[in-house]
Amino acid sequence: MTEETIGRPDVEPDRFAELRTLWLRQGGTPSSLAGLVKSDLRRRFAEGQRPAIADYLEALPDLGADSERMLSLIYEEFCLREEAGEAPDPDSFCERYAPWRDSLASQLNYHRMLSQAVGVPPGTPPRYPEPGEHFLRFRLRSVLGQGGAARVFLADDEELGGRLSALKISSDRGEEPSIMGRLQHPHIMPVFNVVRDEETGLRGLCMPYRPGRPLDQVIRRMEKIPPARRSARTLLEAAAPEDLSVKVEWPGFPRRGSYVDACCWLGAALADALGHAHSRGIMHRDVKPANILLSATEGPQLLDFNLAHDPNAPDRAESALRGGTLPYMAPEQLEAFKDPDRWKEVGPSADLYALGLVLRELITGDRPEAPPPDLPLPRAINDLLAARVDGWPPVRSANPQASHALDSVLRRCLAYHPADRYRSASELSDDLRAVLSRRPMLHEHNPSRRERIRFWFCRHRIGLAVSAALALGTVAMVLVNRETVADSNRYVSLGRVAFAKSENSDGAEKHQWIVESKTAFHRALELDRTNVRAYLGMGIIANAEGNHAAAIRYLSRALQLVQAPQNLSPFELAELHFTLAQARVGIALQDHSQVEPMIGLALEGLDIAAREMARADSDGRNADPDPVRSAPDSRIADPDRVRRNASFESLKAEIALWRVRALVHLAAVSPTSFMERVELYENALQLIDPYRDLLRREELGMVKKLENLVGQRAGTARESSDLLDGLERPGSP
Structure with missing residues (x-):
């Protein structure tokens, strides 16, 4: 008995017994049962029969154990009845399936909207100009x-x-x-x-x-070469533009590495781009190979933010299908096309899911399966959702070059539920770079112990070779390890130097210094997981990139470690509490439901920062062991390039300014009374007054507005919001 025999008139009539037998042979999983029932349902409708899912449910009660799959099957029956010429009444149809009535009614309502949008004849397409015009x-x-x-x-x-x-x-x-x-x-x-x-x-x-080729064209150009036989040079050659005078030059690209190394580098660069967009409240929602240009001189370029605004109109679903976008969409994004109330669930992680599919296609050569072009749009979306529930095969099964670590990264990107994916694009970028450099990942676990050992030997092969040559055995390894731990602080110094230089750079140069800074801090943490200054550095970078949640995690870990023997100076403690307060204000700006707890914690942190600065001041201002100043690195050519926060007086002014910012924000969104709001403004002016000479022009303008409001005894929430608009947003580079 096989799946093909089910439903044929020349076999045993008890099809439900056949289905159960075949289901048990396939492992008895909910996914396989739903797949068999859907296949049988379609076959019987094609033969002219009109079965109901209710009949299957009565004979196979295990179907009802999975509500999501059950809803999908009921919806499939409705679509098949419509395609067969029936006009089922949605209300009476929903009544037949009472346990799923509400969810089914919502889905059928949007089914109607989608069908109407697709059924409307398109207007006259615009007349595009031609070359030469x-x-x-x-x-x-x-x-x-x-x-x-x-x-x-x-x-x-x-x-x-x-x-x-x-x-x-x-x-x-x-x-x-x-x-x-x-x-x-x-x-x-x-x-x-x-x-x-x-x-x-x-x-x-x-x-x-920017001469180059779109990634979908690059993938097609590599089709004849099996993924396992490709190298990094294969990708470079496929990306070469038609103008052969333009040479493909990508700074940092692992030209001599493997093909999978090249894919990791490409993915990390695109994750950086998405992280930049997400930090500004923008989601792409259309990440696919056709929207990625591999420029010969600039590397990967993310294109086409046309779906980034108002994607929840029904006609956008049809354009997404025509443009080949649906196969790359996350489950929650597909669900939102069926139920517009679910668009609030579509966040940055949907872009990470799409990027995961792009990387998977690049690594394996397997394009996500697209629904047939003649399949009605509601059913196409439903089929894609069903495929996502079943998950994706490991990339190693199609390309043995891929490591277990990379397989873990992509598995997390492609998790069905957003909460199970990476929390931010920067976390994905961190782990892809770790895989590329054979380092331990910061946000995911490599399940292969053998591979972890191999990566360790890869990273320490030079030290091991020296040890073998000197025949020192175990003693040599102890010395190597001691040197390695001691080098952790040196990497912190290099990381802070790189970040200081990024703050005085722009464009590609700024991005390169940020990447170098992250790499150095990661290396420091790899060598010493208790290095407080490395966590502090990572927190400062995350906050500057607008990833406030990650900044809070790094800085909170640093605070936990401060109690250990590796204590920070008063200046560094002030910097830690100050940056943590910045990140909390950033969270409050993004989510007003978090205003009071986050602003309260931020004000407490700023108070602690101010006390630590006073303690440093009483010590004679000699408590700043900032590694930037003493780093043994020849690249420190100009002391003025050290970032503003490394200046003692500037940090004091920044702390006061951010206390003002926190108080004004609290006044803008909290249900405080008129007099309470004026009192907040007066407190803010007292805090900032000693530091007027250190303020920038826009900050002085904000202080002038505060003085006018207090003088006029005006303090509406609207005026507070106007003040906030004049402030530099926290975390902006």
Whole structure:
């Protein structure tokens, strides 16, 4: 008996007994039972029968144990009845399945909306200009790429001396220009300006021309080479643009490494880009190979933020299907197309799921399965959801080059529930770089003990070779280990130097210093898990990147370790409490439900920071053993490049300013009375008064507004919000 024999008239009529037997042979899992029932249901409808899921449930009560799969099967029956020409009444249909009535009613309601949106004949497509023609001030040379809703041209900007540009022309709708204008990252394609043609209703996004190939084209160019036989050079050659005079040069790319190393490097760069967008409250929601350009000179570039705003309209689902986006969507994003109330569940982790699928395709060569083009959209979404419940096979089964560590990283990216995935893009980037450098991961566990040992030998092969040559055996290993632990503080020094330089840099140079700083701090923690200053450094970086939750975790760990013998100086303790307070204010700005607890903790931390600064001051201001000042590193050429917080007086002013910021924010969102709000303002002015000479222009303007409000005895919440708008947001680089 096989799955193909079920439902045929020439076999035993008791199909339910057959289903049960076949289900038990396949392992008796809920997933296999649901799959068999769905297959049998479709076959019987194709034969002209009209079975009901209720019949299956009565004969196979195990079906009801999994509510999600049961709901999927009931919905499948409804869709099949519609396709067969019936017009089932949604209310009476829901009544037949009372235990699932509410969820089913919500799903059928959005099913109707989706079906109507897809059934509406599309309007007349816009008439795009052709190569050789002009679009406003641009002369169009050739088509670089095109999709269902836009075309990208190589164009000469005639108002700027014929500068070569990439011009994306589309209908003038959506907020992609304003979204991309807020993003400045070396791995996100920047936008120079926007031009609009009122007559045609078309819009042009002017971007720099960066020769390269989209990732989906790169993947197709590598198809003939099995993934296990590829190298990093394979990816470079596939990414080479048609203009052979442009050489592919990506700083930091593991040119001599394996193909999987190249994929990890690429994934870490894209995770950095997503982390930058997420820190500004922007989610991409359309991460797929076609939206990633491998520029010959700039490396991976994230493109097309067209779905980043208002994706929950039914017509967006249809455009997503046409554009090949649905196969890369996270489960909660697919669920949201069925039930718009669930869009609030679609957060940054949905982008990490999509990036995980992109990396999986790149590593294995297996593209996520897309639904048939003739399948109705509601059923297409349902089928994709069912596939995600079953999970994805390990990447090692398709590419033995992949390590167990990388398999763990991707398994976490592709977890069905958002809470089981990485908490931020920066965590994913950290672990991908750890896999690339054969270091222990910070946020995931490598399940292979043999591989962990192999990676350890890989990292220490030089020291081991020296030990063997000197024939010192165990004694030599002890000496090596002692040197390694001692080197932890040196890596902290290097990390702080790199971060100081990042604060005085811009663009790609700034990003490179940040990466170097993270790498150094990670190395310090690898050598010594109790290094307080390494946790402090990681917390400062996370806060600067806007990842306030990660900053709180790192800094809280540092506080736990301060009680150990490795204590911090008063200056460093002040810096720790100050940065932790910054991160808590950042959380409060992102989530108003957290305002009172977070601001309360932030004010306590700032009080402690102020006390530690006073203690340092009483010690003669000699309590700052900042490794930046004494690091044995020849790259420290200019002492003025040390970050602002490393200055004693500046840190005191920053602490006072952030106490003002916390008090003003509390006044803006807390249900305080008029007089309580004025009292908060007066307290804020007293705190900042001794440090006026150290304030920046915008900060002095904020203080002037406070003085005016107190003088006029005005203190509305709206005025507090206006004050906050004038402050520099916490965590901004």
